[in-house]
Amino acid sequence: MPAPHSTIDDLTRALEGAGYHAPRQLVTAVFLAMRLQRPLLLEGEPGVGKTELAKALAQVLGRPLLRLQCYDGMEQREALYEWNHAAQLLRMRAAQASAAPDEIEREIYQARYLIRRPLLQALEAPAPGAVLLIDEVDRADEPFEAFLLEYLGEYQVSIPELGTVRAVAAPLTLLTSNRTRDLNDAVKRRCLYQWLDYPERERELAIVRSQVPEASAALTEQVTQFVSRLRSQPFANAFQRSPGIAESVEWAKALVALDTLTLDPEVIQDTAGILFKQREDVAALQPLMDQLLEVQ
Template identity: 50%
Template sequence: MPDLSRSTLPASVDETFQQLSEGRYVADRSLATVLFLALKMQRPLFLEGEAGVGKTEIAKVLSTTLDRPLIRLQCYEGLDISSAVYEWNYPRQMVEIRIAEASGQTDRKALTQDIFRPEFLIKRPLLEALEGQPGQSPVLLIDELDRADEAFEAYLLEILSDYQVTIPELGTIKASEPPIVIITSNRTREIHDALKRRCLYHWVDYPDAARELSILKIKAPEAAEQLSQQVVLFIQELRRNPDIFKQPGIAETIDWTQALTQLDCVSLAPESVTDTLGVLLKYQDDIARIQGTEAARILKRVESEMALTGT
């Protein structure tokens, strides 16, 4: 039996903030506010930001804290209706036709109706998300929409406007209760205004040093305090470098801290930074730009800042 106390939506911004905290997600007030409004108004929430800043994690946390199923649609180039919404089970339909022919059934109209029944329908994520029960509607994550084609983006308009899909052979299927919709984009291309108008919007930015340190304490609690502080300051400094092609996100901060902990590091050193840059940076040009002298320079600034603050 689902926990109805957990499945109840938060009644205020403070409750939303608390719910995110219970899901081990360190959010700022503005994110908690727009999330509360999206839940209250039953509107999709469109989250935009760089890769690795925690957009997808919000949907996962909502699924956990609200005790709702998570239905994820991972977008990619070429994504179409048959992969995202529904398709007919053609092999099973052919078997049904062969059985009908063998039994002497010749009424084509009746046969057509027989093979386009709901049991022959293969439901994909978007259709599954519309079939949730009241009070237990799922969390629908449409992840990295910017990777999908514009034609698919246009198809989403009906779903996001009326929470329904039209299947020519069956008619219109409408949600009895709208799913909780989270849409993410890494902004590799612009999403059309028509879709954005149907959503509430929030830009998920890189966290400041204090919030990033709080995230590390939750996600990498085994790391030494000094190491965590140095990692955060190092990455904050790195993100200010305009020559870096892909700045490290929160996911890389966590991975790097955990990797350094596995190497029994209790503080950063030039050698450990250089040896583990492949955990933090994912482009060779960025690694070549930072390793060696530049890494040592950044680390020196980190040590100076920690000395000034007495940490």
């Protein structure tokens, strides 16, 4: 059997087998990221499948997934490594009576006293390497981006007490951004870039079908049609945030739980908190209801 990623079609099929339905352009970007050993930056609204793609890829490629969830104020010791001070201290205490200070220092700055965080783990993963997910990098701050620049360029880090750690095999690196801010240009230049849009109807239909098989074909059709209208003009303008794929899936599950056979204004309003997470958006739904439900 050929490897699941020997062609773009193979990779598409393998991802589908893992429950991830990807458009060709996205699979092409992943394929190239692997071939060219370049990081891939995925941008898009929340809930369009950025994080899920990394999980599905790790699964189909049989590689470990290492995930770094970014946030403002994240420090290198959470991303890269830190020394296990408690273990070092114990060792120092035990050695104090018998060893010279120099010797003790050499002893406690060895690899076994390191606590490895995802970015270091990704360098040390054996061939063919890990899938490294640097998730929601737009939440991290500028100093972290600057650090990342070096990491992505060389796939190596320098640990002052130990020396340089180089990647055993370049990790397949995916960065995601919900675009709450623009990323540093230099970081972008290091990466291949792919914008993830809301799915076309057919693809969303396939996703909801496979994730909520208990929903009837008719209900699944109605759910995807309604959500896709919510995301389209002129309706999308009325909302601060459109529902993502995750919301469509959740909504279908909720409607099944309520034994809904067909959508009507009442059940939509009662379950609006699944589609929208802002009070204003829930309120904006009511006046548009008839138009949204109009048969096209």
